[in-house]
Amino acid sequence: MSLITPTRISTPAPAAPAVARKARRGGVPYAFLAPALVLFVLFLAAPIGYAGYLSLRKVKVSGLGLGSKSRTEVWAGLSNYARSLSDPDFLPSVGRVAAYGVIVVPTMLGLALLFALLLDANRTRESVGKFSRVAIFLPYAVPAVVASLLWGFLYLPRVSPFADAFEAAGFAAPNILSSSGTLWAVANIAVWGGTGFNMIVIYTALRAVPTSLYESARIDGASELSIAWRIKIPIVMPSLVMTFVFSLIATLQVFAEPMTLKPLSNTISTTWTPLMKVYRDAFVRNDIYAAAATSVIIALATFILSFGFLKLVGRRAFNQED
Structure with missing residues (x-):
């Protein structure tokens, strides 16, 4: 009577270090791009956005325009654009x-x-x-x-x-x-x-x-x-x-x-x-x-x-x- 010993099939362990290295490599391009993106946002995108915000505002003067609360910034809509074009x-x-x-x-x-x-x-x-x-x-x-x-x-x-x-x-x-x-x-x-x-x-x-x-x-x-x-x-x-x-x-x-x-x-x-x-x-x-x-x-x-x-x-x- 012979005993047959079942062979154990070993499954490879997940390559955690390789995945981690790949993830780190994937973030390298963004690290190089980060300074340019920060400068773009601070000195181009943000000023453009702020200019667009100001173009939709105007100053409302109350009374004689004297005092700290006599001049307030309010919503103007497209009136500034109409004024510029005209x-x-x-x-x-x-x-x-x-x-x-x-x-x-x-x-x-x-x-x-x-x-x-x-x-x-x-x-x-x-x-x-x-x-x-x-x-x-x-x-x-x-x-x-x-x-x-x-x-x-x-x-x-x-x-x-x-x-x-x-x-x-x-x-x-x-x-x-x-x-x-x-x-x-x-x-x-x-x-x-x-x-x-x-x-x-x-x-x-x-x-x-x-x-x-x-x-x-x-x-x-x-x-x-x-x-x-x-x-x-x-x-x-x-x-x-x-x-x-x-x-x-x-x-x-x-x-x-x-x-x-x-x-x-x-x-x-x-x-x-x-x-x-x-x-x-x-x-x-x-x-x-x-x-x-x-x-x-x-x-x-x-x-x-x-x-x-x-x-x-x-x-x-x-x-x-x-």
Whole structure:
């Protein structure tokens, strides 16, 4: 008679240490993101939320407005938005910004694309390319206020060296800061300062393209102009879309240039742009509620135009990256 000893099947113990290690690894990305998220909430999301809150409030004055409880903050609804939109200075400021954008954005991106193509056409001349890149990019490193002061000095006929050159040639020096030239004066500063940044973005995209693609086109008989039009520009189209969105956002938020030139000319009013109107309402008239409403309107317009443009051209511009 034989005894059969049943075999004991051992089940593996749960890998608790492995699970714990996996859980710890899963929290590492959030730990790296935490500082950026905290800064985003404190310095971007919270101010936007507070501006939206102020735009729905107003001050109610009781009696003669004297005493600690005579001025109370109450619910205003959409009255601040109606007041901002019906302000006679608002729509003209929007029109000036629209005209400013029509001048600045195509000119700046056109020059940036032209410089990037010219630099990419001379890849073998590395020393010339480095100097040219620095020379074109350098104006972007100058702060907007400093650039506006420099150009303001060049615009004033009494102190500008260009005025002396015009007089020496027998011509009258143009008054660039006149009512008809102010828009072009402000636009010139933006083009001068922003072309270099956009050029670097586009040129970086061109540098990522292998040179063998261009060599194949040259073997097939394509000229440099044909290569630029049929190969390079379609390849950098995503970069052009991105720089266009950045330029559009900067256009809607133009403030430093006209604000700096304002003391130099009486043709620039305190509401020359929507953001200047926000500054006037908040810090001159002490009406932070109307200023908050106008700020929210500008933010919504920026969001709608930017994402609307991306929705319109995003599929065609980025389909080659899918």
